[in-house]
Amino acid sequence: MSRKKTTRTRRTLTRGNVTRPSDTGETFADLEARLATAGAPTLPEVPGATVQMARKHIKVAEKVFQWRVLGRNRIPSDDHILELAQAIQRGEQMPPILVFPVGQDYYVMDGHHRLAAYDMATGTKPIPAKVFTGSLREAERAALRANSKNKLPFQRDDRTAAAWRLVRQKDPGDSIKSIMADAGVSHGTVNNMRDVLKKLEAAGYTPEEIRASSWNRARHVANGSPESQEHEDWIEAEAQKLVDAIRNAKLGARLLKYTDITAVALAKLSPELPDALMAEWAPEIDPLNAPLTPEEEDF
Template sequence: MSRNKKNKRVRRTITRGNVRRPNDTGETIEDLEARLATAGAPTLPTEAGATVRVAREHIKVAQKAFQWRVPKRNQIPSDDHILTLARAIQRGDEMPPILVFPVGRDFYVLDGHHRLAAYDNAGWSKAIPAQVFTGSLREAERAALRSNNKDQLSLTREDRTEAAWRLVREREPEDSIKSIMQDTGASKGTVNTMRATLEKLAELGNSPEDIKDMSWAKARWNAKGGREDHEHADWIEAEADKLVDDILRFKLGTRLTKNTDVTALALAKLNPALPDALMAEWAPEPEFDPHENDPEHPDIIF
């Protein structure tokens, strides 16, 4: 039986309650293209590549345009990275300049989202060191991807796969198979499969707007004939039932539940990312965050 959407389990994002992140404008590449068409000439440094100081109110975040990481339900590693950087800023350590793209009087972050969040959490009130990217908007989009690849919190395999799919579905003439491989780390076979999937989706009547909102997993599902979300949910449930059957067949059920500390360690040895993923799947939505604005909590940096 198909799941009722109304009863669908909400998967909560796990975060540190004491970490603030910059507001996201929600703008897309297309939105920024429209702004560039009407905005005045941007403020550029007199010397190319020079580090300048940008007032915080003019620094914007548009993750749909320039953030290539797949949204994670477990944000704790990212939050901890922000707190580490915030503490370093409070100690007086100098941060590398963030990379920004100018649109009128505003500057959009290409590289340095964690550093910008760290400045906010450290209570930084001065202008922020930045380098201004002077290429085109599309070049800026690719520069953001390459910068993310070099970040301390490097892109995961899922991030790289989704980045390759995003480039493939955008159909930009300058994005060859080779350049997509170089920018994302995807294999030639993966890029070719994505291109074939894109053509199949078009043959099945999916519009460019439909495809734009599809993840790579959803694109593959639709290309094979899947249509409704409840069909995908049913497939997940059927696969889960098969896994339960395998666990029972090998008489592992009792062993998994007898000593949960042993089970947790075994799962971590099987795949270090698995426990965090399971926590994100199972975590209930709290009525309130007990650590929010808690002056006694030692990790709060405001």
């Protein structure tokens, strides 16, 4: 009797399948405390070698290693994850993720999108990874530099948020020049942030309150105008509702695929809408993020 051949049907991946690995919620201080008591990690026999790492040992601590402002980047980020997952499903090779060892766990430094894509495409199978062997502080900065060079653009909001995070950490190993290089911001931005930090500290704000404050909120409070930030928070919340509605309707990919069609559709929706959007998006001369002068480049 001949045995009937069975063919496996490959699961079709869509934006509806996009999920993100759960975040442990751990902070830099949490990982420092774990490192103080954890045993020696298991490292590859050959330093720098790519290993197949068990998925259960790979963790995510976004407060330490994720430098992107995900709220505003959610749609392009989801599309990026979907494209990577589809490529993995086709058998294409991905660069290994970079992880930091803490005991028997390994925290993603670079490769959050790839990890999410592997979860979509391969489930719980082992994932190719490289283990970082520097200090926790070095790993945190290396994660920032890796994010800024990622194929998904590191937006201005991401760079500003990263610089503010470095300034308020007040790490003695950081300098104006190193923050400029790591976050991709100007000399003036870092100076302004340091001035705002001093004003907040002089006004009696605690380190915890300052750590919880975004750059927009911090500079408005330091300049005595918290009402402006409340309005910005309202705009951000309403914008996120619109983003969620677009995602729930599964329109994000369609809007980005053919931008000329999107432009025509928006004009059909309201003839005034394209002009209003262009006015909102028009670039402004921002002295805090202007191109570096020769003197600043040599700083």
